[in-house]
Amino acid sequence: xxxxxxxxxxxxxxxxxxxxxxxxxxxxxxxxxxxxxxxxxxxxxxxxxxxxxxxxxxxxxxxxxxxxxxxxxxxxxxxxxxxxxxxxxxxxxxxxxxxxxxxxxxxxxxxxxxxxxxxxxxxxxxxxxxxxxxxxxxxxxxxxxxxxxxxxxxxxxxxxxxxxxxxxxxxxxxxxxxxxxxxxxxxxxxxxxxxxxxxxxxxxxxxxxxxxxxxxxxxxxxxxxxxxxxxxxxxxxxxxxxxxxxxxxxxxxxxxxxxxxxxxxxxxxxxxxxxxxxxxxxxxxxxxxxxxxxxxxxxxxxxxxxxxxxxxxxxxxxxxxxxxxxxxxxxxxxxxxxxxxxxxxxxxxxxxxxxxxxxxxxxxxxxxxxxxxxxxxxxxxxxxxxxxxxxxxxxxxxxxxxxxxxxxxxxxxxxxxxxxx
Amino acid sequence: xxxxxxxxxxxxxxxxxxxxxxxxxxxxxxxxxxxxxxxxxxxxxxxxxxxxxxxxxxxxxxxxxxxxxxxxxxxxxxxxxxxxxxxxxxxxxxxxxxxxxxxxxxxxxxxxxxxxxxxxxxxxxxxxxxxxxxxxxxxxxxxxxxxxxxxxxxxxxxxxxxxxxxxxxxxxxxxxxxxxxxxxxxxxxxxxxxxxxxxxxxxxxxxxxxxxxxxxxxxxxxxxxxxxxxxxxxxxxxxxxxxxxxxxxxxxxxxxxxxxxxxxxxxxxxxxxxxxxxxxxxxxxxxxxxxxxxxxxxxxxxxxxxxxxxxxxxxxxxxxxxxxxxxxxxxxxxxxxxxxxxxxxxxxxxxxxxxxxxxxxxxx
Numbered sequence: 001x002x003x004x005x006x007x008x009x010x011x012x013x014x015x016x017x018x019x020x021x022x023x024x025x026x027x028x029x030x031x032x033x034x035x036x037x038x039x040x041x042x043x044x045x046x047x048x049x050x051x052x053x054x055x056x057x058x059x060x061x062x063x064x065x066x067x068x069x070x071x072x073x074x075x076x077x078x079x080x081x082x083x084x085x086x087x088x089x090x091x092x093x094x095x096x097x098x099x100x101x102x103x104x105x106x107x108x109x110x111x112x113x114x115x116x117x118x119x120x121x122x123x124x125x126x127x128x129x130x131x132x133x134x135x136x137x138x139x140x141x142x143x144x145x146x147x148x149x150x151x152x153x154x155x156x157x158x159x160x161x162x163x164x165x166x167x168x169x170x171x172x173x174x175x176x177x178x179x180x181x182x183x184x185x186x187x188x189x190x191x192x193x194x195x196x197x198x199x200x201x202x203x204x205x206x207x208x209x210x211x212x213x214x215x216x217x218x219x220x221x222x223x224x225x226x227x228x229x230x231x232x233x234x235x236x237x238x239x240x241x242x243x244x245x246x247x248x249x250x251x252x253x254x255x256x257x258x259x260x261x262x263x264x265x266x267x268x269x270x271x272x273x274x275x276x277x278x279x280x281x282x283x284x285x286x287x288x289x290x291x292x293x294x295x296x297x298x299x300x301x302x303x304x305x306x307x308x309x310x311x312x313x314x315x316x317x318x319x320x321x322x323x324x325x326x327x328x329x330x331x332x333x334x335x336x337x338x339x340x341x342x343x344x345x346x347x348x349x350x351x352x353x354x355x356x357x358x359x360x361x362x363x364x365x366x367x368x369x370x371x372x373x374x375x376x377x378x379x380x381x382x383x384x385x386x387x388x389x390x391x392x393x394x395x396x397x398x399x400x401x402x403x404x405x406x407x408x409x410x411x412x413x414x415x416x417x418x419x420x421x
Numbered sequence: 422x423x424x425x426x427x428x429x430x431x432x433x434x435x436x437x438x439x440x441x442x443x444x445x446x447x448x449x450x451x452x453x454x455x456x457x458x459x460x461x462x463x464x465x466x467x468x469x470x471x472x473x474x475x476x477x478x479x480x481x482x483x484x485x486x487x488x489x490x491x492x493x494x495x496x497x498x499x500x501x502x503x504x505x506x507x508x509x510x511x512x513x514x515x516x517x518x519x520x521x522x523x524x525x526x527x528x529x530x531x532x533x534x535x536x537x538x539x540x541x542x543x544x545x546x547x548x549x550x551x552x553x554x555x556x557x558x559x560x561x562x563x564x565x566x567x568x569x570x571x572x573x574x575x576x577x578x579x580x581x582x583x584x585x586x587x588x589x590x591x592x593x594x595x596x597x598x599x600x601x602x603x604x605x606x607x608x609x610x611x612x613x614x615x616x617x618x619x620x621x622x623x624x625x626x627x628x629x630x631x632x633x634x635x636x637x638x639x640x641x642x643x644x645x646x647x648x649x650x651x652x653x654x655x656x657x658x659x660x661x662x663x664x665x666x667x668x669x670x671x672x673x674x675x676x677x678x679x680x681x682x683x684x685x686x687x688x689x690x691x692x693x694x695x696x697x698x699x700x701x702x703x704x705x706x707x708x709x710x711x712x713x714x715x716x717x718x719x720x721x722x723x724x725x726x727x728x729x730x731x732x733x734x735x736x737x738x739x740x741x742x743x744x745x746x747x748x749x750x751x752x753x754x755x756x757x758x759x760x761x762x763x764x765x766x767x768x769x770x771x772x773x774x775x776x777x778x779x780x781x782x783x784x785x
Contacts, residue, residue, distance in 0.1 A: 320479055321512035323499040325526030325577065332500075335525070339516045 050399075057172055057392035062114035063165035065106045067094035071165035079185065083158050088141040091161070095133040111164070117387065118171055118181060119160050125151050156183040172393035197377065197394060201401070204374040207291060208356035212303075214296045215352050216345065219303035223344075226304070227311035241304050249298065253365045256294040260285040260366070286368030294366050299355055303348040310344030346413040354402055374398055426491060428452040429581060429613040430476065435485035437471050437637075445471050447637040449485070453615060455580070458607050460616045462624040463634030464660070472634075473583055473617045478502050489581070500529075505574030505582040505612075509589055511566050513558035519545070519569050520554035526577040544576040547606065564595045571603065575610065584616045588623060600626050621661050625649065633657050654695050655781040658706035665712070665750050667705040668783065671696050679780050681705055685746040690721045690775035695782045702783035711777040712752040714740065714769050721775035726750060728767045738763070744771055 008016040064071040070091040077083050098108050112126035129148050136144045145152040163169065163181065174180055174187060178195045182188045189195075222241070226234045244252055259265050262281045270276045284290060314337065322332035360375040367376070374394065381391030430453040437446040446468040453459050461469035474480040476487060478499030486493050494502055513522050523541040532540075545551050548568040558566055567587060574582050584603075588596045604627045607614050618624055624631045625645040633640045633648065633656070641653045652658035659666075669683040671693075679693040681703055689705060696703050713720065726742035733739075737753045740763060744750035752771060763769070 315510065315512065317508045317510060317512040318514065320477070320499070321506065321508055321514075321573075322525070323479075324477055324502075324504060324506040324583075325573070326500050326503065326529045327525070328500055331529065336514055340514075 053392045054396055056389055057396050058168050058170065060114060060164075060169055060172070060389050061167045062105075062110045063161070064167055066098045066101075066108060066111040067091060067165070070094045070161075074162045074165050077158075077162060079159055079162065082142060082153070082155055085140050085142055088145065089139060092133050092136050092141050092145070095130045096136075099130045099133065114164050115157075115160055117175065117390070118164065119157060122151065122157060122160075125149055125157070159183075159185045172387075172389040173397070175390055176393040176397055197374070200372065200377055201374050201397070204357055205401070207288065207295075207371075207373065208353050211292055211295050211299060211356045212349050212353045214292070215300050215303040216349060218296070219300055219307055219348065220341075220345075223304050223307035223311050226308050227314075228316070238308075241301055244298065244301060249361055250365075252298060253294055253362050256290070256297065256366055257285060260290055260293065285366050287370040288367070289371075290366035290368065291363045291371030291373070294362050295356060295359060298362060299352045302351045302355060306347035306351065307341065307344040310341055310347075314340050342413070346409070350406070350409055353405065357402060357405075358398065426452060426488075427455070428488070429455040429457070429490060430615065431488040431491070432472070432476075433486045433488065435472070435475065435482050435487060437468070437475060437480065437483045445637055446475075449637075449639065451632065451639065451642070453613060455613055456611045458604070458614045458616065458627060458629045460618060460624040460628040460631045461634055462618055462621060462631050462660075464619055467634040468637040469617050469632075469634040470585060473585055473615065476615065477504055477506055477583055503577075503579050503581075505577065505579035507570045507574045507582065507584040507587045509586045511558070511570035511587075511590075513566055513569055513573070515558055517557075518554065519550065519556050519558065519561070522558065522569060523554075523573050523576045526573070530577065540576055544572045547575070548572045548602075563591050564599060567591060567595075567599055568602070571606065575606070575612075579612070581613045581615070584614065586618055587616075588618070588620070596620075596623070603627065625661070633660060635660070651694065652706065652779065652781065655704050655706065655784045658779065658781060659784075663709050663751065663753075665707040665709060665744075665747065666784065667707065667745055667747055667750075667778075669703060669705065671699050671701045671703055671780065674699050678775065679703075681780055683745045687724055687745050689724075689745075689778065691778045691780040692776050694779045696780045703780045704782065704784045705778050706781050707773060707778040709739075709751040709753040710737075710755075711773050713772045714752050714754060714763070716770070716772045720772035722778070723770055723772045726752075726769055726771040728763060728765055728769065731763055731765065742769070742771070 010016055010019045067090075070087070071094075073090045074083070074087050077087055095108065098106065098111070101107055108127055108130040112123045112130075115126055116123040129145060129152075132148050142152065151157060160181075163171065163185070171181070176197050178190045178198045179187055180190050180194075226237055226241070229237065257264070261267070262283060262285075264285075266284065267276070267281045271278055271281065276282065284293070318336050318340070319329075319332050322336040323329070327335070357373075358375050359373060360379055363371050363373045364376050364379070367373070375398070378391050378394045378398070381387045381394065430451075432449045432451040435446060435449040436444060438444050449468075449472060461472060463469045471480060475482050478494070478497065482495060486495055488494065489502065489504075513519075514525070517525070520541050523544060524537050527537045527540060541554065542551065545554055548571060550565060550568055550572065553561065553565065553569075558569065561569065567590075570587065574584075587603075588599050591599060600623055603614075607627075616623075616627065625648070628645055630642060630644055631648050632642045635656050641648060641657045643651075643653075648657065649661055652661065655666075658664050667681075667683055667689065669681040669689070671679050672682045672688070673680040674693055674696065677693050679691055679696060681689045681691050683689060683705075691705050714726075724744050726744040728740055728742045729748070730741040731738060732741070735756065737755050740752045740754060742750050742752065750771070
């Protein structure tokens with residue numbers, strides 16, 4: 001036995017560990033260099049944008065961009081009643097300067113929009129005041145503002161201005177979770193009418209779960225059939241499963257419109273067969289049903305493939321062995337076959353569920369109002385309302401939800417138990 | 422009539438075809454006695470595995486009837502046949518521990534958990550794996566997995582156990598060891614075993630009787646020694662052990678002795694096994710270890726041979742030579758410690774007794 005405290009030496013006297021590190025270093029470098037293009041690609045196209053999104057959801061510098069001196073100064077205010085005139089003075093002066101600014105992100109409009117997010121209806125207050133700000137040359141400034149618009153008498157607007165003057169804010173997360181600051185600056189639940197995002201998020205989770213379960217029910221027997229058929233037949237059927245991948249997503253989704261709409265093939269067939277009246281045509285699209293049907297179809301291959309690849313590795317001798325020991329077909333399936341397919345089920349359901357949570361195009365096309373998912377709202381904020389911070393906050397919440405599900409999943413199934421192929 | 426045979430297993434005129442064109446098993450008739458160790462031996466595609474699958478119930482017989490303890494079982498599903506089975510790749514359930522694997526057939530039978538524990542432990546001890554009950558099959562070596570598979574087939578005490586090439590996945594040394602273990606378990610428990618293999622050594626060492634399959638037909642059904650010593654046809658002679666072939670024509674036939682004129686003009690005296698008339702083509706089969714090279718006194722047959730290759734194998738010398746037109750005539754000379762002054766291209770006398778060579782059906 002060599003003494004464990006003295007290091008083992010190689011023939012030329014260097015310690016073995018050092019020598020080993022030296023010889024493997026080159027290999028490690030080579031491996032790193034080989035992956036470098038991909039690492040860079042992922043960093044530039046994925047990590048940085050995601051990071052930017054996370055940042056944007058809490059960082060909105062409208063206040064400090066538009067009214068920089070006021071933004072800094074107002075933080076000293078204690079927030080009681082109306083602010084002292086010195087704060088108002090700096091606001092008026094900053095506003096007068098900002099009115100001439102045409103730089104993107106630093107216009108009065110930016111501030112007005114930002115304030116309007118938190119106090120709906122106050123956009124014109126800011127813009128109209130800004131137009132007249134240059135004419136106010138001496139105090140008391142607050143009275144001058146109130147003369148322009150009565151709303152400046154409301155302490156809430158000043159509290160809001162103080163809040164939006166901070167670069168970092170939770171306001172968008174509050175909005176994304178249907179909460180808001182009340183008049184005194186406390187965080188409260190938004191009015192029932194404005195409860196939008198949480199219900200949509202819950203609906204998204206629910207629909208994704210329904211879609212996942214339906215995919216599983218449809219995919220399991222198909223995968224079993226594919227894995228047991230002779231190779232030639234199963235290859236042919238496999239092509240049918242993969243065929244949708246070769247067709248554009250848009251084409252597949254619009255095909256469902258042709259199938260499901262009230263004047264569509266299915267309704268026509270049902271009317272022709274006399275199953276329903278001409279006025280009793282079933283609404284199967286532009287609602288949740290449409291979203292579920294077309295998404296199940298589109299996501300089905302993602303369930304079949306992992307299930308198939310796992311079932312393929314289960315030799316028929318297991319079922320035979322179980323039967324030879326006296327177990328009925330059902331018992332053998334339940335105790336022997338099914339448990340061995342769990343890695344495939346886990347992979348398939350996780351894949352379909354996570355894809356469904358973030359799905360965008362299909363619900364946008366066939367979902368109507370009822371079948372919209374959270375990602376459609378995110379897209380709305382990014383493309384239409386241009387409230388990127390709110391879109392980013394929603395996106396971040398979605399990311400966190402997915403990660404929480406992944407974590408729960410890992411606890412239940414174990415990620416190393418997943419088998420995609 | 423078939424109700425009173427007392428056979429553990431009886432195949433009666435069993436035929437099997439998968440595609441309706443090729444007959445995989447042609448007219449199989451076979452009785453297996455209780456407690457017998459019967460091996461179905463044959464090359465792949467000979468129908469032996471199909472017979473086993475029909476017996477286990479995984480493949481229906483296309484025609485004919487299979488009896489288990491004199492009861493027809495064609496319509497009995499596999500899980501009602503009560504036959505233990507050891508599969509080629511063991512088919513141990515990977516998601517269950519060794520003990521759970523063994524408990525499986527007992528649970529199915531609704532045995533109380535106390536009895537299950539007892540039986541599982543007893544059976545694991547039998548295969549010397551008492552300490553491995555909590556392991557997963559993947560944590561065991563190939564030989565241990567093999568023993569678990571045997572134990573699982575034994576644990577519910579079936580009267581009949583089927584083994585489908587159970588040692589195929591093991592290396593040579595382990596395979597030999599397992600042959601003895603399975604043999605000993607069979608002797609101790611007295612169960613009937615039907616064993617399928619393509620390995621003739623396994624068949625010869627373990628079996629009470631061997632059924633040699635080829636082309637869907639049992640070519641010969643005999644105890645191992647008889648199979649080796651007196652093959653009934655050329656296929657069996659060549660499939661079991663090594664074999665020298667000499668082709669010729671029968672010139673005289675007298676009871677079970679005949680004289681064969683080889684194609685190069687030499688005469689050989691031989692035992693007539695599978696020839697029917699003078700003038701028939703025949704192939705003479707002769708075991709290499711029955712050949713004497715340069716014997717001290719002449720024997721029934723004495724031919725000239727020209728050595729082309731000498732291989733030293735430790736316990737014996739293997740001499741390849743040309744005899745009567747056969748360029749791959751082999752003689753095995755036991756290593757008795759004498760110096761053997763054989764050399765390449767040397768011409769020697771090769772002799773053997775007439776009873777050691779068998780005149781069988783001709784092969785081209």
